[in-house]
Amino acid sequence: MTTAHGQPFVVPKSMRAWVLDDPGQLRLTEKPVPAPGAAEVLVRIHAIAFCDGDIRIVTKGPPALIEGGLPFNKNFTPGHEYVGTVVKLGPDVDEFAVGDRVVVEVHYGCGRCERCRAGMYTSCLNYGMNYQGHNKGHRANGFTTDGGFAEYAVNNVNTLVHAPDNVGDEEATLIVTAGTAMYALDTLGGLIAGQSVAVTGPGAIGLLTVAVAKALGAKPVILTGTRDARLELGKKMGADHVVNINTENPVDAVKRLTHGKGVHYVVEASGNPNGLNDGMDMVMRGGKICLVGFANAPVQVDVAKLVRNHISVFGIRGEGRSATHRAAALVAEGRVNAKLIHTHTFGMDDVPTAFRYSRDRVEDAIKVVVKINDNK
Numbered sequence: 001m002t003t004a005h006g007q008p009f010v011v012p013k014s015m016r017a018w019v020l021d022d023p024g025q026l027r028l029t030e031k032p033v034p035a036p037g038a039a040e041v042l043v044r045i046h047a048i049a050f051c052d053g054d055i056r057i058v059t060k061g062p063p064a065l066i067e068g069g070l071p072f073n074k075n076f077t078p079g080h081e082y083v084g085t086v087v088k089l090g091p092d093v094d095e096f097a098v099g100d101r102v103v104v105e106v107h108y109g110c111g112r113c114e115r116c117r118a119g120m121y122t123s124c125l126n127y128g129m130n131y132q133g134h135n136k137g138h139r140a141n142g143f144t145t146d147g148g149f150a151e152y153a154v155n156n157v158n159t160l161v162h163a164p165d166n167v168g169d170e171e172a173t174l175i176v177t178a179g180t181a182m183y184a185l186d187t188l189g190g191l192i193a194g195q196s197v198a199v200t201g202p203g204a205i206g207l208l209t210v211a212v213a214k215a216l217g218a219k220p221v222i223l224t225g226t227r228d229a230r231l232e233l234g235k236k237m238g239a240d241h242v243v244n245i246n247t248e249n250p251v252d253a254v255k256r257l258t259h260g261k262g263v264h265y266v267v268e269a270s271g272n273p274n275g276l277n278d279g280m281d282m283v284m285r286g287g288k289i290c291l292v293g294f295a296n297a298p299v300q301v302d303v304a305k306l307v308r309n310h311i312s313v314f315g316i317r318g319e320g321r322s323a324t325h326r327a328a329a330l331v332a333e334g335r336v337n338a339k340l341i342h343t344h345t346f347g348m349d350d351v352p353t354a355f356r357y358s359r360d361r362v363e364d365a366i367k368v369v370v371k372i373n374d375n376k
């Protein structure tokens with residue numbers, strides 16, 4: 001990589017980075033720029049999006065796991081949905097070159113456990129095992145290792161995806177979220193062309209699930225939610241039908257729209273305590289439900305109905321099996337328009353404001369992006 005004046009890019013010794021102090025307290029500080037090790041590169045970050053996961057980590061701690069415990073007051077930098085440029089290669093890295101523009105997957109598993117070996121690196125059995133005396137090499141930037149609310153981050157080459165040239169930085173930060181949507185549909189069976197999908201909850205993941213399902217040929221794609229503006233957006237992203245559950249019972253609506261049969265698949269993205277029970281009534285016998293949202297407390301479930309109707313329920317974490325690569329292809333082709341869910345952009349100094357917009361959905365914020373460095 002060279003500068004505008006043709007000089008080689010010089011990586012500075014220190015960088016600006018946000019760190020998590022007490023719960024809810026983010027602080028801008030200086031940190032050394034990390035050095036890439038074997039199979040790693042240094043990424044100069046352009047932009048990063050806030051995710052519900054970040055809000056959970058900043059306010060409550062888990063699923064972040066730092067040195068075997070909570071992430072507070074450990075000089076930990078959160079953030080995991082980012083795009084940037086490779087500025088330095090670790091020893092023997094030839095998969096990427098300096099100057100490559102990349103988006104990231106969150107999880108680099110340990111690479112040595114049973115789950116990692118099967119491509120399920122988001123369910124690595126050595127999650128968080130990356131500290132002295134317990135180092136199995138696991139990384140999940142923004143969860144167990146330093147993330148992207150900083151000028152630079154180290155990433156394993158297996159977590160990098162080339163950012164499509166025709167996709168801007170703000171949109172590119174959302175490719176990893178589209179990867180989660182892709183992984184949900186993979187988990188349900190993947191062969192969804194011509195089959196019906198109901199998506200409950202028009203948050204970022206729900207809306208991107210609509211878009212990915214549509215791009216893969218699902219029909220009809222039905223989106224349920226409570227806010228008309230979000231449902232309209234869902235139509236733009238590919239929903240064949242939208243249902244406002246304040247005006248129509250969502251189960252009745254799904255039955256009506258599928259001639260009484262129910263759908264093949266439900267992706268529950270609302271986190272509503274009754275989401276799974278409703279999902280069971282929406283799928284046809286033998287159907288499958290994937291939970292990507294979840295309630296914050298235990299819920300009652302009609303297990304007998306699950307058993308009698310041969311319904312399979314899956315929980316997924318993040319975006320395994322290279323789902324982000326496949327999602328990036330759909331975004332590059334313009335078949336998934338992630339731009340539609342990017343609502344706000346802030347500068348690096350305004351991370352606490354960006355956090356508040358994302359957490360409180362100020363001005364109906366969906367995806368809030370922070371620009372870290374200029375894309376130069």
Ligand SMILES: [Zn+2]
Nearest residue numbers: 051052053081
């Ligand atoms: Zn996320």
Ligand SMILES: [Zn+2]
Nearest residue numbers: 110113116124
């Ligand atoms: Zn592992």
